Amino acid sequence: MTQGRASEAPAPRDLPYRLFGRARGVTAGAHRAVGSGGAGAFLRHASLLELPDARRIDMRASLLDPLGGMKVRRFENRARIDVFILLDLSGSMTFARDGEHDPVAELCATIAHAALRGQDRFGMIAAGPKARADLAIRATRRRGVAEEVWRALRSEPGEGSGVAGLLDSLDQLPARRSLVFVVSDFLLPSAATDALLAGLWRHDVAPIVVRSSAVERRLPAFGLVETRDLETGRRRLVLMRKSLREAWLDKSRRRRAELERIFLRHGRPAFDLVDRFDADAFADYLLSGGA
Template sequence: MFGRARGVAPGAHRAVGAGANGAFLRHASILETSDARRIDVRASITDPFGGLKVRRFENRARIDVFVVLDLSGSMTFGRDGEAGDAVAELCGAIAHAAVRGQDRFGMIAAGPTERADLAIRATRRAGVDEDVWRRVSANSGQGAGVGGLIAALDELPQRRSLVFVVSDFLMPEGDVDELLGRLWRHDVAPIVSQSSAVETRLPRFGLIETRDLETGRRRLVVMRRSLREKWLADARARRAALDRVFRRHGRPAFDLVDRFDADAFADHLLSGGV
């Protein structure tokens, strides 16, 4: 899923080319790599052509890690519960892991309009994880659409970076396509923020009031069995369509449901080859 880093500063990520700080790759002729410090005596003695063999190692480099955070109004749903703010905890954990791994961390946050006040330039400063947690916790989102988020992608560097896109992806499929398409030069990890209440707390019968978190419009609905089944079927169909877009861009998503599970998130990243 994730490609090799292209940085030159030593780090923890598999990178393009050979280096001196990674796993053993292969033997090469000293004419190819004129580094006498890495001559392998045993391999040189057993070489049928009598050449001097030098060890070559995998290159490891630093990368820039970014969070692209959707702050449209729909992202407020499920973020005011007693279990804490899962989105803030996730973003803080990404920042902590990046700096601990000697990478730089940055953040872009926007909804219908850009939020320059929440942006963090790529940095390795201590405490950035706590700063991220505070900023995200205090700003759950408002407004309709993700036009500002898509426009804000121009602030990302040209060099290949690891970009976590955190959103509920409750947007037209064309917007999801454009969002991921504009990140083509980066390694992208979509994270779908969602609440189990959408399915588990739907009554089988009775009056319920719905509210569009982006427009503020309210509607009274008579819930009945047929409507409930259609509601859930539509939700499954929307997610299936979303998964097709992710697959089209080669980006499997991580589901952030109700709370942040660090172990599950780590397993997801490891299975993706970071």
């Protein structure tokens, strides 16, 4: 990717996301909704007494009914939903960026594009230790919102530690069940991650774990390693050796396993966003039941 291309928002594309369970919206859309009626996807036949709507009479099914009853087509309601991104903007989330790529901005802009193309509404809540009202987007179908998300996140450095701001912002989500993508590196105590997901109990939550492969692939077996805490800016030199390297890698594996248990307890597995945003891999995750 060239520098010029990297300054452009991702091309619009459809994503096969769906809401676990049934939507409760009243505006016609693409998602299975509560109830049935006279429009939408065909569900089953009903008797005219059950659904007294002569416009929906199916003459062929009525003639084939051995009891001679009048059959009416009954349809499954379909509705629009709200698609939200809950974005962690703490300092540790800046590690994934370089001069050409911003996988988080690409992910968020792609989700925004897909939501609008799917006739749903898109919204975003961004926060680190404090809520970021300047980056909040109320659920909307406004044209250009994906490009707005792209530009805003490309220039956003992130700072501080923790996700207290996200926890404080959960009441900004609608009461109606929505699809919420939680985008974070989840470098949090397990209790904090559990509290964040528990606060989203009324919604369908899809976690996106932002990771860097450098943590495992570029860790030397021996030598001096300079580390920097992205949230505090603190630097220190560490003498890396085989035993310490194995301990770090083991801790990373155990943390990821614990995260997966937490995610599954709250409904679904996570998508790993490692180094670069791969739209095809994300679509595969959604198709496999991720969202």
